[in-house]
Amino acid sequence: MRPPSYWPFVVPALVTVLAVIIFPWLFTIWMSFQEWKVGAPTTFVGLSNYLRLPADPRFVEAVGHTLSYTALSVLLPLVLGTFAAVLFHARFPGRGLLRALFIMPMMATPVAIALVWTMMFHPQLGILNYLLSLVGLPPQLWVFHPGTVIPSLVLVETWQWTPLVMLIVLGGIASLPTEPYESAQIDGASTWQMFRYITLPLIMPFLFIAAMIRAIDAIKSFDIIFAITQGGPGSASETINLYLYSVAFVYYDLGYASAIAVVFFALIVALTALLLVLRRRAQWNALGSDT
């Protein structure tokens, strides 16, 4: 019997993907070589949109903001998420409900929670400064000061996305063999030692996956930043994604915006590739230490 062809099943999706994913990409690349402002005819300008980028101080600054925002938004959820996963691996009453409550921040509508965070950050009436005053700390300006705006936004991002890291790492911990723990317990290892020398090395692959997903999501974070600060004060929290929005839909400089989109995508691919290389190296090291 001839094996059936499954192409008819795939064709509708293929057409959809071509229309809403592939076509936009090809069009964006083509546009990045054009000078195009809405209402004016397009002219081919070669690489000049790309050459504008390194000379554009706002873009260069945005790259810096994006990198620091991303680095912090990967590290903090990774540490807290691993901690949370170890806790949720234990059996305790109410675990299911507490886990549901814990993952709510990442499922909730980002704009809705951004509004409430904005109220909480309010320097005079916000609950956060009240909480600081309870423990004797001075009030902060949070997202209203250039020096604290990025850490404050990272706080929201961490609150929101630590649950995803927890879920990925929890899946990893649940799949671990129990024998090493049993023999370690017989040898009198402490809980910390067991975590440090058994759990942590074994869940490394999961931590890398979590870090990669977190990096991809943090670098293109938009809703939270846009709804809370719109890139301000000034341009202190303007990331590449927010700058891209302004260039495209505030200044309608579509050729230049397309060049930013292409470079931004290349940056995300490079970051993903870097993490994959690090992961492979970590695996090599693990193999090396075995011999």
Place this chain on the structure above:
Amino acid sequence: MSVNTLLGRLGVAIGVFLIVSPAILFFLWMISLSVKFEVDNAAYPPVFWPEHFAWKNYADVLSSNRFFTYFKNSLLVTGGATALAMLVGVPAGYGIARMAAHKSAIVILIARITPGLSYLIPLFLLFQWLGLLGTLWPQIIIHLVVTVPIVIWIMIGYFETTPIELEEAARIDGATRWQVFRHVALPVAKPGLAVAFILAVIFSWNNFVFGIVLAGRETRTLPVAVYNMISFDQLSWGPLAAAALIVTLPVLLLTVFAQRQIVAGLTAGAVKGG
């Protein structure tokens, strides 16, 4: 019970309390803001439990006739984008799994790592050229960028784990490819359908970036509408918090009642739209 196990349990309890309380306290505070009059919301030190509840905040949001327009828009955009994604994505997941065409997953990966804004520029021009701006179609179509990859990705995973023997038996009995898919493969993959559907609904419902560019006054979805409320009522926190809570409530309820499916879906591919 030894002292050590007791200490261990106490440690877990304290740890869980510390790690879960930011989420719980946040949503409690959100509720508190939404049921207080401006006097209480502007009070310092903050009022946690008001003497008079401002149910009026909710009544105001729900009774404004715009709200139902935006709610209907959200339902149509999320419903349309999810239905279309299921229609094309479920068979595609089946086809890809059976053909073992794993290379095609790279397109899904590209969709996953591309910032949503990148799609907006070319599609915005396309919709303008087609004269579709002002209708809900641009948003339904662009939400496919979010929903289709989620559905395909999750369904590939489910169809790969369902047994192929049953399908082969049905084919020997003379069933067509389509009948095999419809009557053998699909029923087995029902849990996967639920996971794909729920996640597509949530990420489409939550989407904000497509709406701020493509939606006009009449075609706003709820997240865009609630964002637009800020500029009008700069300091009326009560109604704003009430509106925010109403917008996100369907998703929060879904999270509690479909937690198992959501966790399964998120850990399978860790997909997120936008």
